[in-house]
Every structure is written in structure tokens, then in C-alpha cells.
Amino acid sequence: MISAELIADHNLSEEEYSRILEILGREPNLVELGVFSAMWSEHCSYKSSRLHLRNLPTQGPRVIQGPGENAGIVDIGDGLAVAFKMESHNHPSYIEPYQGAATGVGGILRDVFTMGARPIGSLDSLRFGRLDAPRMRHLVDGVVRGIAGYGNCIGIPTVGGETTFHPGYDSNILVNVMNVGLVEKDRIFRGRAEGTGNPVVYAGSKTGRDGIHGATMASEEFVGDQTRQKRPTVQVGDPFTEKLLMEACLELFRTDAVVGIQDMGAAGLTSSSFEMAGRAGSGLEIDLSKVPVRETGMTPYEILLSESQERMLLVARRDRLESVMEVFAKWDLAAVEIGRVTDSGRVVFFFEGRIVADLPAAPLSDRAPLYDRPRVPPRTIGSMGWERLPEPDDYGGCLRAILASPNVAEKSWIWTQYDHMVGTNTVERPGGDAALLRIKGSRKAIAVKSDVNPWFCACDPYRGAAIAVAEAARSIAATGARPLGVTDCLNFGSPERPEIMGQFEAAVRGLSDACRVLSIPVVSGNVSFYNETDGRPIPPTPTVGMVGLIDDVSRRVSVPFRSEGDVVGLLGSNRDELGASEFLRRIHGRDEGPCPEVDLDAERRLVELLARLASKGLLSSAHDVSDGGLAVALAECAMKGTAGAEISLEETIRPSALLFGETTGRVVITFAAGDEGAIREASAAEQVPFRAVGTVRGTRLSIRVSGGRLLVDEDVASLQEIWTTSFESAIAAADVL
């Protein structure tokens, strides 16, 4: 008998329960209730977000697989394609940072290699609270170690990402992990249970009691000090087993033995079996007594809902079962035939000879609840009077202070803990605008980047989301690559609050508009709601992951100033904007808007221009202007190139905004003096504002403005010292607890 209390414990509403009764025409048993609870959780069903996600542009000439599979796939030519996806592991990482982050990496890797792709690079997009917030250093350290521990061991390089610190994440950090894999176009695999009579094989780690109802947990907010009690729902990762599983699967994919495959991620065996049957319109019969378990006495309920890691469900060709088993045996992995494909349209689970659940496959996903949740237009944050602040006396001092900020300082402390070189494809290492991975056996390389600015999004979710796309595209273009596709990871508070749904709707609209104008399809993604603790939601955080392609890797461009005497140029326009800048926060202690403006058409032309200039070999260097503004961008080019520059900016806007405003749509380039005409011409053709602003020279960075007034004159080596050591010092100084 299913009581009201039991329904509530399963996080199902009364209305949802009535729908279950309607679908089944009877009362569910406890196992079935657990299945519905997991499949209809926000995490698995996207019940609050689906309606809005439909507006994202998902089509494009290169799209092979759009949203709805384990990962999206985009064609890169020569018979090859890239599979990629980003996912969140926020709640588990806040409860137990090492395992939470590690299993986040493991999960996204499985999503990619399940498609038949060999993973070639990961990115981590991390949002932490203030370093002096309770547990924060422990969280930073644990998350970084967790990503390193898993990624390094399995041997997939972590090549990029970004990390920022915002008080809005003090009690709800974000760990978004992206992976990109390489797959032959005619060897793509999908999660489909096809072919009546074909055997269903369970492979990988045994099933334990860890992570039961993890998907439901990720669909609730934290209240009070629940984080310790919730620990048993966090899974434990075993990267060595994952490595075996990955190699075994990739070996199997070279045969014709596999019909369909899916990883047992959120909601474990439940979601993998229902989704595989649902996509194929088939049915399954599965004997839970055959599932390898870690401990005795596990109930069917526990086996179905366990989220133990490193497990795969696959459908093999009936006549090739033996060769499937041989490959798993070679890799010392447990593999068991646990069932078969049927044409009944139902998923039936047996345990010790009796039926424990018998549910129709399609309605679980087709008739999953879909909510048009009430929403109010999101509040935007404008200026609170920063225009009236006095100009600083010492602009050089401001530059030094901003370079020392944990948000801007170089974060090699993080990425030297990641193996970012294994696979020997990393042509552009972490720390540049976008990482570049060459494609062996071709001249091509792919550029990968993740991006979002939570301060922008807090001030204006629509514009913040659009800027995230524009900036990722600009960073990719600054390497000489052209954007190919987007994966998104949408992190928000509770969808049951109208203001959060308003933020969500606005952010998705911002993503859609930007992706449409820039012609970059969204091919995969993930939504993480309920990121709030004690009623305090995080700032809206629509993380964008982007992949681009460069046809000739020898034409790539990077950040450092390269040659003395090169001309420094600025593409794009400066504006009198300081809202949501690191300058206001760091120098004036003010967190206020407005979010900078974004001109998507101008961004599109800028991206096109950069790709064109790079392909002609006209650029010595290029660097996107973002956090910290133009002065920080120039300093980064100088510090990375260990070269100085003499810059002169003829502008009438206030000097602080010129140097430190975070106006979008700008890129610093350098080129040989003789190429200035060609660059001017190409810029004019694309209608991108261009001007020469200085010369690479000496060992100091000097910046003058109108009238020859010298604002900044700093020794590059001293700036570099500040920029490269501040982050580690800040970590060391933070309270351990």
C-alpha cells in the first residue's frame, strides 16, 4: 500500500502520483514507485526546463547528433566527428568534494565514449564562494584533487576550463565538467535497445548501495546542515575500472557485436533500461538476480536505483554475445547477460523468479510531467552610482591589484595538478584563450572553451547568457578556429520560485539568440536546478562549452606577444562601461551593474574576421578582452610573451572604464608592421572597427591616453610575479576549515 508519506518521500507530487495511477491503471508497488520517482525527477525528466529548451537552435549542416543522446556530435570532415557534452556535479561536490568531482569526470567520460568516441580532452568550469567562506578551501582543494585523481588516472587530459569566486556560491559550489571525444562518422553508437531476442549485457563495476536516489537528491535544495547526512548518496569513483571499461568498449565498437549501449549514470539501471527501450520503441526483460552486487541482501529496489559508478548496459547481437564476453574478460571486467530485448513495449524486471516491476517503456519518458512553471521577469541590476566615483590616483596600482585577484590571477596551481598533456595532442595548453587539440593524421585541430560570467548573469540573465556564447566564440576565434557547436550546463536555483524560472527563461533566450546569430547549434546539455541552500539561490549560471575547428594547425594563433616591433591593434570598440567589472569589486568593493552591452551581429563579424586573418597567417598573436578589461588583456599578452609594449589609446571615455571596463566584442592582436594595410582592409570589409594602438617593445607595459597622459607604466616581470603567485598565496592563506 502506497501511503501519502511514501509518495512525498519519493519527491512526487499528488498530481504526479495521479498520473502514475492513470498510466498503470493500478497502484504501483514500491519498486515501481522508486522507478517513477527517479525517472520523473527534475534531473532525469527536465520537467521544468523542457518547455524552454525547445527554443534552442539545435540544427546545422555539421550536426550529426543533437540533444537527447548521451552526447552531441558534430562533423569535422575527413570522416571524423567530435562528440561532446557538459554536465554538472554540483550537489555531490558540495557534500564530498573529492568523490563528487571525480565521479563528475567519470560520468561525462562515459557519456562520450558510449557514443563510440575516444575522449581526447576535458574542461572544468568551477564556481566557488569566497575563499574565506566556511569549508571553501577544503572544497577547492578537494574538487581539484578529485578532477585530477580521476582524469589523470584514466589518462584523458584536462586541457581547459575556468574558475571564479563569487559570494553567491558560498554554500552551493558548481562543478561543471565537459569532455570532447573523437569518433569515426560511420562508427557512432547510440543508446537503443533494438532487435527482439538480443541479449542485454551488464558490464563493469558491481552494484552497491551507493548513490541510491542520487538523481532525486540532486533535485532538492539543501536545508540546514544536511550535507553530512546526505553523504551516503554520493558515489565513489574508481578510475581504473573506468579505464578498463573505456578500453573494452572502444575495442568492442571496432567489431559489429554491439547494437546499442548506454552508461548507467543518474538513476542507474532504471534510466538506462527505460531510455534504451524508449528510444527504440522496444521492450526489455531483465532479471535483477543476475546483476553483480557488492553486498548480500540487496533488494530489487536498491539494485534498480543504485548509482554505483563505472557500469554499462549494452545490447549485443545475439550471435556475437560470446565475442562481447571475451573482450570484457580480456579487460578483467565482470560482464553478465541479465536479460533480453522484447517487442512488448514494456520493461519488466524479475527478481528470484518473480516479477517485481512491470511498466510501459514509452510513457515513462513521453508522459513525464512537463511544467510551465510560473515566472516573473528577472530583476536586473543597474548602476548604483559608480559613475560618480572619483578616478583612481594610481592606475598601475589598480592593474596590480586586479592581477592579484583570485578571479583574474593565473591559476596554474589548479591546472598543473591536471595531466593536460597525455595523448600528445595538446597544442595549446591551459591558460590561453581556448585550448587546442590537434587531430593526429590530419592538419586539423579543435579548439575547446568553457565560459560564463556570473556577475554579468546576476545583473542581467539574458545578456549574461548571450555574452557567454559570444565570449566563448571570440576566444575560439582568437586561436584561429571557427566555432562548430555548443553544449550548455544551466545551473539555477529552485524552479518552483517564479523569479528563478524568470531567470532561466531569460538565460535560455539569451543563449538561443546568441547561438542563432552566430550560427552555432546547441547539440547537448544539462540542467541543474535547486542550487540553493537555506533559501539562498546561486546567481544564474548558464555555462557554455564550445568546440571549434581550425583546418590547418600551423595557422593557429596564441596569446603571447611574439616579436619586438610588432604592431599592437585593437579590434572592436571601447565603451564607457564599468558595471559588473572586477575593477569595481576589487578597487571599490562594489558589486553593481549594469551588465555590459552585447552586439551579437558585431560579435559574428569579429569571429569571422579573426578566422580569416588567422587563415591568411596575418596574426602574430591574439587575445580576447574579458575579465579585468583591456589593461589586463594587454598585460596578459605581455606577461606570457615576456615582452613589453608601448600603447597609446586616443579615447575620450573615462580612463578607468577604458582600462578596466569589461566591454564585450574586443580582441587585442599583434602583427608585423608591413601587414597593417591588409588587416585594415579585411576589418573594413567585415565592418569591424580596427585601429593600431601601439608597438611591442622593451620590458615595460606603458599605456597612454589622449593628450599623451601616461596612466600605466609597469615592469612586465613584476606584473608577472604578482599574476603567477597570487592565486597560490590566496589558497595558502585561506582558512583550512
Place this chain on the structure above:
Amino acid sequence: MSDKPLFAIIVFPGSNCDQDCYHVATELVGCRAEYVWHRDTDLKDADVVILPGGFAYGDYLRAGALARFSPVMESITRFAMDGGPVLGICNGFQVLLEAGLLPGAVRVNRGLRYVCKDVHMRVENSSTVFTRLYEPGDVVRMPVGHMEGNYTAPPETLTELEYQGGIVFRYCDAEGRVTDSANPNGATAGIAGISNRGGNVVGLMPHPDRCAEGVLGNEVGRRMFESAAMALAGR
């Protein structure tokens, strides 16, 4: 074709630089290469054996601790005893230490963290099979990527290594000075790589396989592979 030297790349279940080494041996050095599964005992008449980086058996216990019990290790030991060239890179070096083919051991890095970055090394012995294409005193830049690279050995072993040319590479700064700040893991005497007495078995923590072609910005590591290939071609 068949007169080109053959590299055997040993594959433990957790090896993850096996394909990188294969790529260097075949595409960049122009030799032949074969993967040899850890459970096999046949080295396929290889001329050179490479133990690549990775986490042989997950290395939850101690890097390389279980790999030495793999069936292939017996064949490698015989091959080495007969003077065959054996190169252990990173985890491959750890396996050679655990298997006793090279003396000493590695501990967890001084900083207690995994470290992945470029380091400089000074070539101390350019007469091993794998370092003949370097000059003594050359300063080479190579990437490291490891959690356990802090080499140590009993004093008498260290003395023996010193006097018999067993120290092949030492961490140094860009100018070739062996300093503490240039040492990424706390290794005794800055030791980055060593060899056996015959100079045919070499192990090192840095990755020559990760700096063997121009597109990666550094080709210096290719010479270790070429050195072995050349020695064989001249036989």
C-alpha cells in the same frame, strides 16, 4: 620494411601513454612498433622495449607495485639481462624500480600533489642506449606528469649510481644548475632518470614521448627513441 627496428610497447591495463609511445616510434621515428599485452610473454622479437606511462593497475597501492607480477615482466627481465634496450617512462620507470631492473624507489612528490609541467634536466650520461644523441651537460626541457616521482635509494646505491654513470638525468634550471627550486618532486640529488650498469635499461620520470614533434613545440624527446633505433640499425 622488416629491417627497421621493432619497438615493443608494453600495455598494462592502466597504461595510458602506450598510444603516445607508439605514435613516436612509428610516425615520428619511422620504426615499427607492436603492442604487447601484459599477460603475454612473447616480446615478438622486438629490438627495443618501452614501458609507457599510466597507472598500470590503478596504482591504488603503490605505483607499479602490482605490475611487476605481470607475466610479461619475466620476458622483459630476460630481454634486459641479454642486453636488450628497455626504456621505462614515468609509470614505466616505477614498474622497472618495483621489478628490480633498476635500483631505488619513488615516493609521493614532496608537495603531495600531482604535478604536470615542463622541467629542465641536465644530461649526466650520454652513453646509454637511449641518450647517445645528447651531449653530456646538455640541458633539455621535458614535461613531467606524476604523483610519485620523488626518487630515493639507500646511500650505498646512490654512491654506486654516482660512480658508475647510473645517473642519466638530473633536474636543473634553464641554465643547467641543479637547484632545489628546479626539482619538481623532491627527488634525491635531483635525480630524474637512471640506468643500469650496462646502460641498456633506462628509466626516467619526465616524458620524452610528450616532446617529440614540432607541433607540440618541443622535439627534444624524440632523440631518446632515435638513439635506440640508431644503435640497432648500426648493428
